[in-house]
Structures are given as structure tokens and as C-alpha cells.
Amino acid sequence: xxxxxxxxxxxxxxxxxxxxxxxxxxxxxxxxxxxxxxxxxxxxxxxxxxxxxxxxxxxxxxxxxxxxxxxxxxxxxxxxxxxxxxxxxxxxxxxxxxxxxxxxxxxxxxxxxxxxxxxxxxxxxxxxxxxxxxxxxxxxxxxxxxxxxxxxxxxxxxxxxxxxxxxxxxxxxxxxxxxxxxxxxxxxxxxxxxxxxxxxxxxxxxxxxxxxxxxxxxxxxxxxxxxxxxxxxxxxxxxxxxxxxxxxxxxxxxxxxxxxxxxxxxxxxxxxxxxxxxxxxxxx
Amino acid sequence: xxxxxxxxxxxxxxxxxxxxxxxxxxxxxxxxxxxxxxxxxxxxxxxxxxxxxxxxxxxxxxxxxxxxxxxxxxxxxxxxxxxxxxxxxxxxxxxxxxxxxxxxxxxxxxxxxxxxxxxxxxxxxxxxxxxxxxxxxxxxxxxxxxxxxxxxxxxxxxxxxxxxxxxxxxxxxxxxxxxxxxxxxxxxxxxxxxxxxxxxxxxxxxxxxxxxxxxxxxxxxxxxxxxxxxxxxxxxxxxxxxxxxxxxxxxxxxxxxxxxxxxxxxxxxxxxxxxxxxxxxxxxxxxxxxxxxxxxxxxxxxxxxxxxxxxxxxxxxxxxxxxxxxxxxxxxxxxxxxxxxxxxxxxxxxxxxxxxxxxxxxxxxxxxxxxxxxxxxxxxxxxxxxxxxxxxxxxxxxxxxxxxxxxxxxxxxxxxxxxxxxx
Numbered sequence: 001x002x003x004x005x006x007x008x009x010x011x012x013x014x015x016x017x018x019x020x021x022x023x024x025x026x027x028x029x030x031x032x033x034x035x036x037x038x039x040x041x042x043x044x045x046x047x048x049x050x051x052x053x054x055x056x057x058x059x060x061x062x063x064x065x066x067x068x069x070x071x072x073x074x075x076x077x078x079x080x081x082x083x084x085x086x087x088x089x090x091x092x093x094x095x096x097x098x099x100x101x102x103x104x105x106x107x108x109x110x111x112x113x114x115x116x117x118x119x120x121x122x123x124x125x126x127x128x129x130x131x132x133x134x135x136x137x138x139x140x141x142x143x144x145x146x147x148x149x150x151x152x153x154x155x156x157x158x159x160x161x162x163x164x165x166x167x168x169x170x171x172x173x174x175x176x177x178x179x180x181x182x183x184x185x186x187x188x189x190x191x192x193x194x195x196x197x198x199x200x201x202x203x204x205x206x207x208x209x210x211x212x213x214x215x216x217x218x219x220x221x222x223x224x225x226x227x228x229x230x231x232x233x234x235x236x237x238x239x240x241x242x243x244x245x246x247x248x249x250x251x252x253x254x255x256x257x258x259x260x261x262x263x264x265x266x267x268x269x270x271x272x273x274x275x276x277x278x279x280x281x282x283x284x
Numbered sequence: 285x286x287x288x289x290x291x292x293x294x295x296x297x298x299x300x301x302x303x304x305x306x307x308x309x310x311x312x313x314x315x316x317x318x319x320x321x322x323x324x325x326x327x328x329x330x331x332x333x334x335x336x337x338x339x340x341x342x343x344x345x346x347x348x349x350x351x352x353x354x355x356x357x358x359x360x361x362x363x364x365x366x367x368x369x370x371x372x373x374x375x376x377x378x379x380x381x382x383x384x385x386x387x388x389x390x391x392x393x394x395x396x397x398x399x400x401x402x403x404x405x406x407x408x409x410x411x412x413x414x415x416x417x418x419x420x421x422x423x424x425x426x427x428x429x430x431x432x433x434x435x436x437x438x439x440x441x442x443x444x445x446x447x448x449x450x451x452x453x454x455x456x457x458x459x460x461x462x463x464x465x466x467x468x469x470x471x472x473x474x475x476x477x478x479x480x481x482x483x484x485x486x487x488x489x490x491x492x493x494x495x496x497x498x499x500x501x502x503x504x505x506x507x508x509x510x511x512x513x514x515x516x517x518x519x520x521x522x523x524x525x526x527x528x529x530x531x532x533x534x535x536x537x538x539x540x541x542x543x544x545x546x547x548x549x550x551x552x553x554x555x556x557x558x559x560x561x562x563x564x565x566x567x568x569x570x571x572x573x574x575x576x577x578x579x580x581x582x583x584x585x586x587x588x589x590x591x592x593x594x595x596x597x598x599x600x601x602x603x604x605x606x607x608x609x610x611x612x613x614x615x616x617x618x619x620x621x622x623x624x625x626x627x628x629x630x631x632x633x634x635x636x637x638x639x640x641x642x643x644x645x646x647x648x649x650x651x652x653x654x655x656x657x658x659x660x661x662x663x664x665x666x667x668x669x670x671x672x673x674x675x676x677x678x679x680x681x682x683x684x685x686x687x688x689x690x691x692x693x694x695x696x697x698x699x700x701x702x703x704x705x706x707x
Contacts, residue, residue, distance in 0.1 A: 030587075033545060049551060130341070130684060141340070153333045239651070250540055254534075254541065263530075271313060
């Protein structure tokens with residue numbers, strides 16, 4: 001941290017440090033709940049609280065049994081499998097459709113751009129409970145309620161706005177003369193697409209895909225309505241776990257998910273930097 | 285001057301002899317079509333998987349075919365009956381009703397008609413159930429007397445008025461119920477009884493809590509966004525992780541964490557007891573009430589306030605405030621008159637985003653809100669999976685959707701959806 005200039009008055013100094021302490025407290029508020037679940041998940045008793053043994057750092061106060069439970073319990077294992085399957089297919093679908101649409105939307109010749117864009121982004125704006133209710137009514141009419149396909153389609157719809165937004169953002173700085181250059185050198189449109197366009201927009205596509213993946217992986221409201229026990233995902237299982245019998249296994253799952261999200265956060269950040277470098281955007 | 289001669293008589297042509305204007309127009313059309321074809325798959329996909337369901341919900345909130353489907357004959361005859369008069373419907377209507385009830389009993393649908401009418405007037409469900417059981421005893425006319433003998437409510441003119449009222453294909457009944465109103469049998473609008481007025485109160489509470497949460501995120505988010513904006517990029521990038529990590533972490537993880545922190549035997553209560561601030565027997569109730577909802581949702585939505593604020597503050601040149609101070613303004617005045625007005629677009633963006641997200645929240649209030657901290661979404665979910673009054677659930681959903689769309693249009697006016705950024 002930079003040295004304070006010597007000419008500052010005492011109130012100014014007090015304000016400087018006071019403000020930083022205030023901000024520190026707010027950052028603490030943001031991050032503390034995520035940190036607190038980690039030690040609690042190693043609890044040896046089935047409560048959501050620190051025991052005397054834990055505070056005394058007595059090894060008897062800690063155990064891995066909630067992790068064992070998570071890895072051996074069939075309910076949780078089924079949930080993990082469903083989460084991965086549903087998130088994978090939903091991501092594939094939304095990334096493919098979303099990238100194509102973003103390519104179209106970024107063309108200057110696209111008619112009714114704003115209208116189409118707001119339509120495509122609407123799944124992100126409409127409250128989940130309303131999307132879930134509408135999908136529940138409609139999908140049960142056409143027999144998709146309570147099927148994996150139904151949940152995958154619903155999650156893909158929720159994930160596409162993120163892909164459209166990130167890929168469109170990547171295409172903002174896209175140099176169209178590269179396409180003409182490629183064509184003038186004799187490349188077919190297909191070759192141009194795979195050899196020129198794709199490598200340049202790939203960081204945007206991947207980070208859009210990550211957003212779509214996390215949207216599906218985290219989503220619970222739509223799964224609750226469109227899915228059933230057979231489509232239970234990790235959030236579904238956590239939700240019903242919290243409502244019915246609260247067990248520290250949920251905290252163990254939470255810890256694992258925090259680690260997963262740290263990984264995703266770094267992946268997205270790396271992709272963003274790479275994308276900016278590729279497009280020649282100066283880091284400010 | 286060949287150009288001048290071209291202008292009047294013959295249009296400019298391409299090498300193929302096609303007028304240039306036509307040729308260019310054709311090329312432009314082809315380009316437009318290409319762009320459209322790229323967008324088309326997603327467009328169709330969203331229409332089918334997302335839009336049609338929403339429109340379906342709109343229809344469901346006014347659809348009312350159930351009574352006329354289950355009681356086809358009697359409702360057809362009732363259309364000609366004068367509901368304003370004081371006479372019971374004719375013998376023919378009674379005969380049709382007996383037939384309808386018998387058939388409904390056979391198809392096991394009669395209780396659904398009763399259930400539907402029960403939303404409007406209590407007692408209808410049991411009337412149809414018991415009539416369904418006893419109707420087979422009626423062998424022949426006169427049907428009027430026989431049906432009244434089965435259940436005396438058939439002799440009450442109000443019963444018939446109700447059936448006539450709800451035998452039309454569409455109804456505004458669900459929307460009226462969603463704002464605590466109902467239509468009397470004679471068609472006059474009135475408020476429902478005092479003790480069953482819950483929805484207006486719930487809408488009001490949803491708006492109030494959402495607004496409060498928005499203000500809380502602004503109060504907490506402004507200082508840290510400001511700090512990140514004035515620090516060098518290296519340090520602010522590290523602080524940004526503290527904002528992005530909760531943003532990327534599962535909603536349920538964060539809600540679970542707050543349960544662990546706030547519950548009666550939770551971390552904060554244990555700390556308070558340990559510090560001797562409260563006795564172990566009178567631990568404050570911090571969860572399953574409004575306080576729980578507000579704290580957990582403020583935490584969950586805070587990143588959505590900080591990120592737009594930060595992206596706006598980052599672009600405000602530091603020289604503005606320095607110029608104001610060097611011109612003699614007190615640092616506070618410089619902040620208030622120069623820096624703050626520049627942050628208003630960020631505040632607007634963050635506030636509307638948080639507000640839109642908050643009024644539609646379901647999971648967190650459901651788990652930590654108890655009865656006092658629930659939102660309108662919880663009631664919608666209850667009607668869809670609990671009470672099975674789908675029409676009312678849909679009507680509540682449509683009203684909520686209307687509010688969100690209005691806010692979204694404001695957001696679009698202020699920031700423009702094209703400028704929406706992530707992460």
C-alpha cells in the first residue's frame with residue numbers, strides 16, 4: 001500500500017484508515033460466510049456449529065465422515081451424475097445456438113437487432129419462479145415434465161443469454177478485414193470460419209460456455225418444477241436436504257462447490273485476459 | 285460527359301447487365317438473410333422452450349373452461365337463465381345438472397369442478413362430492429325436487445348464480461383473487477373478507493423488502509466499489525476476487541452458510557453467548573424471519589451492485605476531483621458535487637438489477653424467511669406445487685412479470701441492454 005503523503009492532516013489520516021477499515025468489514029461480510037462452511041464441514045457431530053472440541057483444535061472434534069457420506073450416499077451420487085449430465089448437454093446446446101446467434105447479431109446487416117436481442121436475453125431477466133412456473137405448465141402439457149430432456153432444454157434456454165452476451169462482447173473488437181483477407185487469399189467461408197473466426201472468438205465462447213454451465217449447475221428453481229426426483233441435481237438435493245433433515249453433508253458439499261467455483265473463477269479470468277490480449281485491447 | 289447522359293435514360297448497370305441498384309439490393313438482402321439464418325436456430329429455440337411456456341401461463345391465468353367442460357349440458361342451458369331474477373332455473377336445467385353430475389361421477393371429474401368453484405365460494409367442493417355420491421339414486425323426475433333433496437344448496441339461488449358466473453370460458457377471477465378482490469354473484473366488485481386479504485399485503489411486503497435490500501446493497505457496495513476504483517489495478521484486482529468469488533458460488537451454498545451462521549445454535553449466537561452479550565436462554569431469533577431474509581439476500585445480491593458500480597467508477601478520471609480540490613473545494617464537497625454525480629449511472633444500473641433480482645427471489649426466502657420473510661414468489665410456488673390452484677399461481681406470476689418488464693424497460697432506457705456486462 002502506498003505511503004500517505006506527509007502533508008495530510010490528522011482528520012484526513014483518520015478518514016483514510018477509517019474508510020479502509022470500513023471496507024475491510026464489508027469485504028469480511030462478503031467472504032466470511034463462504035469461509036465458515038469449510039471448518040464446519042469437518043465437524044464430528046451432526047450440527048451446523050462449532051463444538052468445544054473443534055475450538056480447542058482437538059482432533060476428536062474433527063472428522064471426514066460427512067465427506068464419506070457424500071461419496072458413498074446413493075442419493076448424492078445420483079445427484080452428482082444428474083448435475084453433470086444435465087449441465088453438459090445444456091451447455092453444449094446453449095453454446096452452439098448462442099454462438100451462432102451472436103455471430104448473426106454482430107453483423108451490421110442484421111435487421112431488428114435490438115428487438116431480437118431483447119427477446120434472446122429475456123430468460124435472464126424474467127424471474128426464475130415465473131420461468132419455472134410457465135415451463136412447468138407447458139412441459140407437463142407436452143409430456144416433458146419429469147424428464148431429463150425437459151430439464152436440459154429448460155437449462156439451455158436459461159444459459160443462452162450468457163453465451164450471446166459474452167460472444168457478442170468478444171465480437172465488438174473483431175476486425176472484419178481479417179475475413180476479407182482470408183477470402184482474398186482463397187479460403188472458403190468454412191475454412192475462414194474455423195481457421196480465422198473461431199480461434200479469435202474462442203475465449204469468449206469458452207467463458208460463455210462456463211457461464212452457461214454454472215447457470216445449469218447452480219440452478220434449482222426450474223429443476224424443482226420441471227424435474228422430479230429422477231432428475232435431482234446437487235442443488236435440488238441440497239434444497240430438500242435443508243428443508244427436511246439438515247445434515248453437515250450439505251456443508252461438505254458446499255465446501256466442494258466453493259472449491260469448484262474458485263476453479264471456475266480463475267478459468268474465466270484467464271480466458272478474459274487471453275481474449276483481451278488476442279484482440280489487442282490494452283489493459284488499463 | 286458520359287455520366288450526365290447515364291442519369292436520365294439508362295441506369296448504371298453491372299457487368300452482367302443488371303441495374304446496379306437491383307444488384308446491390310439483392311446483395312444486401314442476401315446478407316440480411318445470412319444474418320437471420322444464423323440467429324434463427326436460437327430464436328426458434330427460445331420461442332419454443334421459453335416464450336410459449338410464458339404465454340401458456342398468461343392463458344392459464346384467465347382460462348376457465350373446467351366448469352363448462354365437466355358440466356357441459358347444464359352450463360349451456362344456464363346461459364339462457366336470468367340470473368337477475370329471483371326464480372330458480374327451470375326443470376330442464378336441473379335435469380341436465382343431474383345428468384352432468386352422474387357423468388362426472390363416472391369419469392371421476394366431478395370433484396375437479398367442485399374444487400374449481402370452491403376457490404370462489406367455500407362449500408362448493410363438498411356439495412359436488414356429496415351430490416356425486418348420491419346422484420345415482422335419482423331415477424327420474426321431477427329433478428328439481430330430487431336434486432334439492434340430495435343437497436339443499438341446490439335450492440339456493442346463489443349456487444346457480446355462481447355456476448353460471450364461472451361457466452364462461454375465460455375469467456378475471458384469478459386476477460381479482462390475486463389483488464384480494466372478488467366479484468359478487470351479481471357482478472359487483474368487492475374486497476374479500478378482512479382475514480383472507482393476503483396478496484396485496486404480500487406484494488407490498490415484497491416491494492418493501494426488495495427496496496430495503498437494494499438500499500442495503502448500495503450502502504455496502506458503494507464504499508468498496510469506490511475503494512477498488514481509487515486503488516491501483518493490482519490491488520483492486522485482488523479485492524475484485526472477494527466480490528467475484530461469492531458471485532460464482534452456488535446460491536444454495538451461500539444460503540446454507542447463512543443458516544449455519546444465524547440459527548439458534550449457530551456461529552453468531554454462540555459468539556454472542558460466549559462474549560456474554562446474551563444469555564444462553566434468550567438467544568435472538570435471527571433466522572426464519574424478515575431479518576434472515578434481508579441479511580442473506582443482501583449478501584447474495586451485493587456483487588450485482590458492486591460490479592456495475594465499479595465498472596462506472598473505474599472510468600471517472602481522478603483529475604476531476606483533484607481539479608475541484610485545487611480550485612478550493614473541501615474534499616467532501618468535491619466528492620459530493622463532482623465525483624458522486626458521475627457515479628449515478630452505475631447506481632441506477634446496480635439498483636435496478638438488484639431490485640429486479642430481489643422481487644423474483646424464491647429459494648433464499650423459502651429457506652431462511654420463515655413466514656414473515658417470504659416473498660410473492662413463495663406464494664406462486666405454493667399455489668403450483670402445494671394448493672394446486674394453478675390459475676391463481678399463474679395470475680400472481682403474470683402480475684410479477686408485468687412489474688419486472690416495466691423495471692426492465694427502465695433499465696434499458698438508462699443503460700441499454702447492449703451494455704450489459706458480466707464478470
